[in-house]
Amino acid sequence: HPAVKNYDLRSYVRMIMCGAAPLSHEVNQQLFELLPDAHIGQAYGAGQLIPGTIARAVKLDGSLAGYDEAGELYIKTPSVALGYANNTEATRETFIDGLVNTPFVLAVNPDSLHQVKGFQVAPAELEGCILDHEDVSAACVVGVPDDYSGEVPLAFVVLTTDAVRRITETPSSAETIKTSIMQHVADNKVSYKHLAGGVEITKFPDDYSLSTDRSAESFPTPHP
DSSP: OGGGGGSOOTTTOOEEEEESSOOOHHHHHHHHHHOTTSEEEEEOSSSSOOTTOEEEEEOTTSSBOOBTOEEEEEEEOTTSOSOOTTOHHHHHHHEETTEEEEEEEEEBOSSOOEEETTEEEOHHHHHHHHTTSTTEEEEEEEEEEETTTEEEEEEEEEEOHHHHHHHHHOTTHHHHHHHHHHHHHHHHSOGGGSOTTOEEEOOOOTTOOTTTOOOGGGSOOOOO
């Protein structure tokens, strides 16, 4: 926020933790320049489990989901409640074998990275690059199958208000913006990280979280 530059926070801020969505290298660098003595870290609600945490991906039939199979997330941590006070029915529906039945559907991926021509590509790295484009306000990169490369990156983007206005006035400018985003990534990343899967303009669901769902099927139908 621009107002941060009006204050000297170096003697007050000792640690910054970012959660829910990845912290891009560019934003991390800006924080470091403002607060060189602070410890800057990232924490996510999905990924490798911390000690004391138990998680299961359970299919609709009650069996455990395997790798790349969708299932509801059941989780137990030392801080999870024991149940609902004075509501036995809600407790029985939500807490099963001591685990909480969350509303999230996930698939377990061994490494959470995309493989493009044998190279590992981290979605968060490309998302950080895409967010530097002047027309983009939010981005999510997923891997889509490709006969030659195995997988290629596809970017779903939410445009800024100004970009949406330009498309409303001149619909053909949507393709120009998509091309510009692809070129921006090509200018800043090695070839196997280019957006060979393309760019789709969309609107993320209000309850969407990058930390829990990176499947192409989770997005609304793209529009030009």
